[in-house]
Amino acid sequence: MTLGLDAGGTYLRYELRNQNKIIKASSVKSSEIGLSQYIENILSFEKNIKNICISFAGQVKDGVISSSPNIVVDRHNIKEYFELKYDVNFFIENDLNCAVLAEAKAHKSDNICALYIGTGLGLGVLSSSTLIEGANSVAAELGHIPYKETPFACGCGKSNCIELFASGTALKMWKSYYDVDESLTLKELKNSSNKNENKIYEEFEKALLYAAGTAITLFNPEFLVLGGGIMMSNSDLCDTVISKMQDYAMPIALQKLKIQNTKIQNASLEGAFLLKDYHA
Ligand SMILES: [Zn+2]
Known part of the structure; x- marks a missing residue:
């Protein structure tokens, strides 16, 4: 049996699967319990788990967690701990x-970028079947490329990250900055006659286009898949990216490129279940 767990900023969600069949699923708020303790609780009542596969919303390198802004990290050296204490692959x-x-599995592609905008702006890159990770596993942290100065501090400590324009957090900060009704959707901001409301949308769109153009320019993917909570609830942004991308990326990089919205409800959790095969 395989335990797949999506350790996100808001929830820790898990599924137990036996040969791809879901046996059990549950979740808890990320702020309520440490990740390691949560896994140990599951192991205490499920004795047949052979593989533990975790998708982690933070930085992790070779089975060691370096940091996470929103998850309670009660053990950094997590892979070694579980593999030594329990008879599992982690x-x-x-x-x-x-x-x-x-x-990549859904699109049957070896060269693909996943640009996800939810709370933050993140990029995952598979290039010639290899995940781009870097020396400290922070390569392709697209949300934190320098873009434009803002009055805000990003989670990374800088104040000029592109994520400060195109993310759920950015939308909240700019609405508060301009004293705009925080319940306004991206579409309402776009169609508003109020100058400041409109500006928040315009800046979001421009940052999204720069981010997409940067990913395409750096990695020359076959697919650019757009996902995450903000993109999934504003699926027409994909058409905007497609129609305007010639101004942000080289024509040759766009030749074989398909830009699409994700069709996977929880890609992080689905991908966690693929980690064993990827690392085989
Ligand atoms: Zn940043």
Whole structure:
């Protein structure tokens, strides 16, 4: 039996699967319990788990968690701990890396970028069947490329990240900055006659286009898949990206490229279940 767990900023969700059949699924708020303790609780009543596969919304390298802004990390050296204490194989990867593995399987592609905008802006890259990770597993952290100065501090400590324009967090911060009704949707901001409301949308769209153009320019993917909560509830943004991308990326990089919305409900969790095969 395989335990797949999506450790996100808001929820820890897990599924137990036996040969791809879901046996059990549950979730808890990420703030309520440490990740390691949560897994140990599951292991205490499920004795037949052989593989543990984790999608982690934070930085992780070789089975060791370096940091996470929103998850209670009660054990950093998590892979070694579980493999020594329990008779299990343990895999843990950054959530966008997991998501791009799931997208790659869905699109049958070896060269694919997953650009997800939810709370933050993240990118997962599979290039010639290899996840792009870097020396400290922070390669392709697209949300934090320098873009434009803002009055805000990003989670990474800088104040000029592109994520400060195109993310759920950015939308909240700019609405508060301009004293705009926080319940306004992206579409309402776009169609508003109020200058500040309209500006928040315009800046979001421009940052999204720069981010997409940067991903395409750096990695020359065959697919650019758009996902995450904000993109999934604004699926027409995909058409905007398609129609305007010639101004942000080289024509040759666009020749073989397909830009699409994700069709996977929880790509991070799906991708977690693929980690064993990826690392085989
Ligand atoms: Zn940043």
